[in-house]
Every structure is written in structure tokens, then in C-alpha cells.
Amino acid sequence: MKYNFTYLVEIRYLGFRYHGWQKQHKIKTVHDAIDKTLSFVLVDEIYKTLGIGRTDAMVSANSYYFQLFMLKELDINEFVNLFRLNAPQDISILNAVRVPNGFDLINHPKIKEYHYYFAFQEEYHPFAAPFITNIHQNLNINLMKRGAKLFEGEHFFQKYCTKPSKNTIFKRIIERCEIVENTEFTASFFPKKSYVLKIRGKGFLRYQIRLIMAMLFELGKENVSLNDILNSISEDNDGQFLRNIAPASGLQLYKIDINLN
Numbered sequence: 175m176k177y178n179f180t181y182l183v184e185i186r187y188l189g190f191r192y193h194g195w196q197k198q199h200k201i202k203t204v205h206d207a208i209d210k211t212l213s214f215v216l217v218d219e220i221y222k223t224l225g226i227g228r229t230d231a232m233v234s235a236n237s238y239y240f241q242l243f244m245l246k247e248l249d250i251n252e253f254v255n256l257f258r259l260n261a262p263q264d265i266s267i268l269n270a271v272r273v274p275n276g277f278d279l280i281n282h283p284k285i286k287e288y289h290y291y292f293a294f295q296e297e298y299h300p301f302a303a304p305f306i307t308n309i310h311q312n313l314n315i316n317l318m319k320r321g322a323k324l325f326e327g328e329h330f331f332q333k334y335c336t337k338p339s340k341n342t343i344f345k346r347i348i349e350r351c352e353i354v355e356n357t358e359f360t361a362s363f364f365p366k367k368s369y370v371l372k373i374r375g376k377g378f379l380r381y382q383i384r385l386i387m388a389m390l391f392e393l394g395k396e397n398v399s400l401n402d403i404l405n406s407i408s409e410d411n412d413g414q415f416l417r418n419i420a421p422a423s424g425l426q427l428y429k430i431d432i433n434l435n
Contacts, residue, residue: 177243179247180243181244181271182271182434183239183241185240185266186234186236186265187235192204194228194229194230194233195228208223212242219244219245219246220244221244223241224241224243225239226239226241226430229427233422233423234423237427237428284430285376285431286375286431287373287430288374289426290307290384290387291306291424292309292370294311299365306423307420313391313394314396315353317400325373326348329408331344331346332344332413333385333413334382334406334416335385336380336415336419344379347376350373351373352371353370354370355367371390372428385420387420388419391418
């Protein structure tokens with residue numbers, strides 16, 4: 175079907191009770207929740223939605239985009255207001271803009287920034303579980319900060335991927351990778367001190383960030399060395415996939431930069 179109007183809709187969501195964005199049979203996903211919301215907002219209208227990409231189960235998004243294809247033109251202000259009234263409490267809309275009909279959300283140039291929030295201490299409030307991963311062991315945070323910087327630049331991330339296809343490109347560029355103290359994402363039930371891994375690039379492999387975080391946790395526990403990290407991202411690595419993967423709930427798709435000009 176040919177649609178006459180195309181819109182780019184920005185949302186944010188708490189992913190803790192969802193099995194990621196992608197629709198799955200008899201499983202609660204963000205895409206299902208969006209389409210259900212739109213069934214109340216766009217009553218009797220014909221439309222189609224397309225997400226910017228997959229997110230893992232329990233992963234949240236501070237910023238996420240989906241493309242909305244319509245036969246009829248939208249009143250954007252009315253649409254945004256109706257979406258807010260009908261969306262579940264863990265999904266909110268930020269804005270919507272009309273884009274050219276040939277706009278391709280999947281292949282359009284973009285930069286993604288992910289944040290992974292974590293803490294390490296004995297006392298941990300369970301209310302923080304959807305947002306922050308807690309490690310019940312002391313971590314060498316200064317060593318982890320040095321390790322994070324090693325991932326910056328172009329490297330071979332074959333070990334930091336699960337279930338790649340034969341066409342998967344393992345050479346990827348990470349523009350920024352650093353660990354800093356978390357000061358922007360807080361709540362009364364959060365640990366007194368927490369940290370965030372900030373990682374930014376054009377595209378990431380499946381589970382790549384959670385595998386990087388797991389490696390940095392092992393570095394913080396001093397089970398691996400900085401040289402082990404360097405070896406793991408070289409083309410001369412042993413070819414074995416990493417087994418440890420960090421929990422999903424600490425991960426957040428923080429920001430997506432899309433140039434619409």
C-alpha cells in the first residue's frame with residue numbers, strides 16, 4: 175500500500191516489563207504497546223509503524239524513534255495530545271514531525287549513544303533494579319575507566335557479538351567510550367554512588383554494549399587485564415565468543431542524533 179504522509183515520532187520508554195521493541199508472538203513488546211495506543215489515537219485510520227531498530231528485553235530508551243505512515247494528514251498537536259492520553263504510563267511521546275515520503279529511518283545516517291548504569295555496594299534498594307545493575311563485589315573503578323577508553327576508535331568486535339550472520343561486519347568505530355560518576359540520573363532509592371558507561375557510535379552489534387560492560391566488570395574485579403581487552407578487540411584474537419553478558423536492565427538507549435536537514 176502506498177501511504178501519502180510520513181511522520182517521525184520520538185518517544186521514550188521504561189523497558190523493564192517489555193521484551194524489547196520487536197513484535198513477538200504472545201509476548202509483550204514496545205512495538206505492540208505503540209500500535210495498541212495508536213489504535214485508540216487513530217481510530218478507523220489506516221497506518222503502519224516502523225521502529226528505528228531493536229532493543230533488548232528490559233532495556234529502556236530515553237530517546238527512540240519510529241516512523242508512522244499515514245493515508246491522511248495528521249494534526250500533529252492533536253496527535254501528540256491524544257497519544258499522551260492513551261499511552262501506558264511507561265511510554266511517553268516527545269514530539270512528532272513530518273518527513274519526506276522517501277525518508278528511510280533504518281538506513282538514514284544516525285549516531286546512537288547508550289548509557290549503562292551500575293553500582294557496587296552491599297546495600298541495594300530493589301526499587302533501583304529497573305535502572306541500575308548492582309555488583310555485589312568491590313570494583314576497581316579507576317582501572318575500569320582506563321579499560322573503557324581502550325574501546326574507542328576502530329576495532330574488531332567479533333568477540334563482542336552474539337549470533338552474527340555470515341555478512342556481519344565486525345570492524346566498528348566507537349566514537350566515545352568512558353565511565354563517569356552518575357550525577358544526572360538519580361532517585362531517593364538509588365545507591366549513594368553509582369556510575370555510568372557512556373558509549374557512542376554509528377552502529378552496534380547484537381549485545382555488543384552488554385558484552386563490553388561485562389568485560390569491564392571482569393576488569394574491575396581484576397579477573398582480566400588491560401592487555402586482555404586489547405587482545406580481545408584485535409583481528410588476531412582467539413575467535414571465541416565471550417560468555418559473560420551484563421544484565422539488560424542497566425542499559426539505556428540515551429540519545430539518537432538524526433540530521434533531518
